[in-house]
Every structure is written in structure tokens, then in C-alpha cells.
Amino acid sequence: MSIIKKLEDSIWAKVILAVIVVVIAFAARSVLENKHEESQIDKQTAGKTIRETSYAEAVPEDDSILQVFKNTYPTAEVLLACREDVTDDGLDDLVVICKMEEGNRTIVVTDKGDSTNYDFSDPIAAPVENQKIQFKNIDKEGEIEIIITGEKKGAVGYAIYRMIDGQPVDLFGEGMEDCC
Template sequence: MIRKISYVMAMIILIAGLSGCSSNPKSENKKADLGVPADNELLAYFKAQYPDREPVQCAYEDITSDGSKDLIVIFENEKDKKQMCAVIAEENEKHQLTEPIPAPAENQKIQFKDIDEKDELEFIVSGSKNGSVGYAIYRIIDNRMINLFGEGMEDCCD
């Protein structure tokens, strides 16, 4: 009898544990993976412009100080190389893309920080490649991603 109760309790614990693993809808899991919802308008614009490029990390904030949120996208380019660009939100869905630049190969993280408390918002991109860690601080100027300061990016980018 005790063995049967133990078996039933083990099954209940197993089922409860498995149901917890799938309690989030797919769209929430996708958001956690990319950093923005899968139906983000600027992400859709990026995918339309680069249908053969797979986004791996995104961040969403008003980096141009125009009142509209913009999107930073780190994406798979080719042969496991990563690049990043910004999708600058414009009226009438005529968004602008910055030219892609190299991005960290692994453990990518994007943070926003108003470092100089002036116009455009700066963003920090960090990551690694084969154990080498790097970061850079960027700002969008004239629809270009400008590296203001960084360390080790040449070792962690593809």
C-alpha cells in the first residue's frame, strides 16, 4: 500500500513539474528569447528587409529621442556570424535601417543608458566569443550606429 501511494505521489509531482514547464504561451517564450514580442512592428519590418536573417536578440527603446521606440536587432548573418543594426521608427511605417555592424557571437546583451544626459539615448552591447568578453557603447547619429567607447569587442564579435 505504501509503495502504491509513493508511486502515485511521484507521478503527481512529475506531472505538476512538467505542466509548469509549459505554462507560458509560445509568444511569451519567444519574447523571453528575443527580448521583444514576436509581433513587434519593427521586428516585422526587419524580417521583411532581411528574410534570410534570423534575429537572436532585440531591445526596444526610443534611442533617437523622437518620441517613437526604435529596435536594436542582433541577428545571425551567415555561417554563424552575428551582426546588429537598428530599426529607426518613422511615420507611415517608412522605417530606416542602419548598416549592419559586427555583433558579439554569444551571450549577447543590450542595455539602454542615458550616459551624457543629452539628445540620443546610448545603448550598451555586450557579449562573448570563445571565452573572450567585450562591450561597446553606441549612439545613433545620422542613422548610423556609432561606437563611442568599448573594450574587447574585436575579440567577441564575428
């Protein structure tokens, strides 16, 4: 009887051990899958956050410089307007992308120094759809560069401008001729 007893104990011990191993394996797999899913979600969220926050925020409709722009160009339809000190004088300026008779244009409204009077740049071509504005101090000196991006019928383009003598000067760009 002792041999049969040992065999039974051994089989049950093996079955119990096998069940324990399977349960541990499933638990470990579940934990690892959850961690992987959380990691993927964190990466996706981080990517979206970076993209969403890298563009300049549009000014509200009652913005004082925007009102000056609208009084100067009453027939222009403002598509996007964002504030930033693009002339490095400590005063906010306004970059406006608008629809005019001749097409979409970008106009930079710069403060003359008293926060009451403003100069207007010459209108330059602007993207037709999905316009976005970014402000970056690319060279870490002086004026902040203006990056305009957008598209037209799926053709994407961008240009980098710097204000020089009251006018936005195209420093570098790609595809703007296809999206303006």
C-alpha cells in the same frame, strides 16, 4: 548544618546560573547567525536583481517593428531584439542582433516618424554568444546610448554606441574585436 546547607545552595545556584548563561549564549548565537544568513541572502538577491533587470527586455515575436525587420532581412536569424527610442524623437526604434551570412551583426531600425516606415542602419559586428543590450542616457542629453555586450569562447567585450545621422557610432568599447 547551616554551613552544609549554604554550600549546597551555593553549588546549585552556581550550576543553575551556569546553565542559564549557556542557554542565553546559544540563543544569542543562533539569532546572530540567522541575521547574518538573511543579510547574505539579501545581498545576493539584490545583486542578482540589479544585474538581471539592467538589460533591456527582448520584444515578443509578433512585435510590429520586428516584423518589418524580418520582411527586410528574411534570411537573418534574430538572436535578440529590443525596443527603445534611441534617436530622441519620441518614437520607439529597434536594436536587432542577428546572425547573417557574414556573421553576427547589429542593425538599428529607426522610425521615420510615422510608425510605419523605417530606416535601417548599416550592419555592424556583434558578439557571437550571450548577447545583451542595455539602453542608458550616459551624458543625460539627447539620444540614449546603446550598450552591446557579449562574448566568444569566453572572451568578453562591450561597446557603447550612439545614433548619429542614422548610424550607430562606436563611442567607446573594450574587447569587442575578441567577441565578434
